[in-house]
Amino acid sequence: ESMAEMPEEILVEGAKEWEHALVGFFVGKKIPFRSLFSVLHKKWSAAGKFSIHMAENGIYVFKCESAATRDWILNNGPWDVWGVHLALRLWERDMPPISSGFTKVPVWVKLMNIPMEYWTVQGLSRLASVLGTPLHMDPATEGKQLISFARVCVEMKADKQFPDVIKTRRSDGTLVEVKVEYSWKPPVCDRCKVFDHSTKGCPHKQVTKVEAQGKRTVPD
Structure with missing residues (x-):
């Protein structure tokens, strides 16, 4: 088994790179990356400079130039893009990866x-x-x-x-x-126990189909 032992000084330097960052994702719908910066720039530019970095599973990292910029964004929410809520939290060292499904x-x-x-x-x-x-x-x-x-x-x-x-x-x-x-209550699916769609919009819900003998409920 191959393992790379990382010296503490490298970890400290890497953490410093992202110390003023926010981590976020859009709940219920994906937003095109190209449109994201222009929309958020109009909303956040008064607070300071920031850059957007796309991770996996629809996760974004918003790297802010200062703690003041980061805190202004965090404290003046909730934020949305085209009506889609942007869930934000502070980036922290050793923070576990955010997986898809949004539990x-x-x-x-x-x-x-x-x-x-x-x-x-x-x-x-x-x-x-x-x-x-x-x-x-x-x-x-x-x-x-x-x-x-x-x-x-x-x-x-x-x-x-x-x-x-x-x-x-x-x-x-x-x-x-x-x-x-x-400040906001996200849609939640009682069936899947996730936040990225509602129970009504669940892709795994049962539907009622009409047949010659009458109605019966069958899964998709």
């Missing part, structure tokens, strides 16, 4: 009615973990500039629900209901 998708959520003692990174992350895997928070939430609500980007799974309320119990036993709003 997970990053979604910005707004948490409201949060007890004051929950306003720590650990506390907010614990709340958000009920929904999925917390990825990051917006600057206003991290800096506690506005504590009437928190915005957290959460990686949601297609086989999980999108609850409107998270229940939690304070130290005195009081039950608190934290309200949840979603």
Whole structure:
């Protein structure tokens, strides 16, 4: 078995190349690469320069010139191209490859009615973990500039629900209901447990065909 051992200095240098990058994909429909830059340039050019790099399985990497450009794009979404939602998340070193099928998708959520003692990174992350895997928070939430609500980007799974309320119990036993709003709810297929098409548009759904003897349901 052949293996290439990579020195840490090479990994550090490679990670630095992409430290201001975002990873994204379009949910439900593919967008032609040639059209993508011109559309996003109109939307994002005020924030700074960026380049687009196409990976496999419809995944794009958006390499930004600075952290400020990256954060502006991330925090001013959700974004779409021709009505097709662009799901975005931060690029991170050692991030596993995103496979086709889209069983997970990053979604910005707004948490409201949060007890004051929950306003720590650990506390907010614990709340958000009920929904999925917390990825990051917006600057206003991290800096506690506005504590009437928190915005957290959460990686949601297609086989999980999108609850409107998270229940939690304070130290005195009081039950608190934290309200949840979603910036966008992706179409999900209950049959395939993926986000790239809805149950109604599922290519594997059963169809009803009319025959001489009557109706019967048969698979495609």
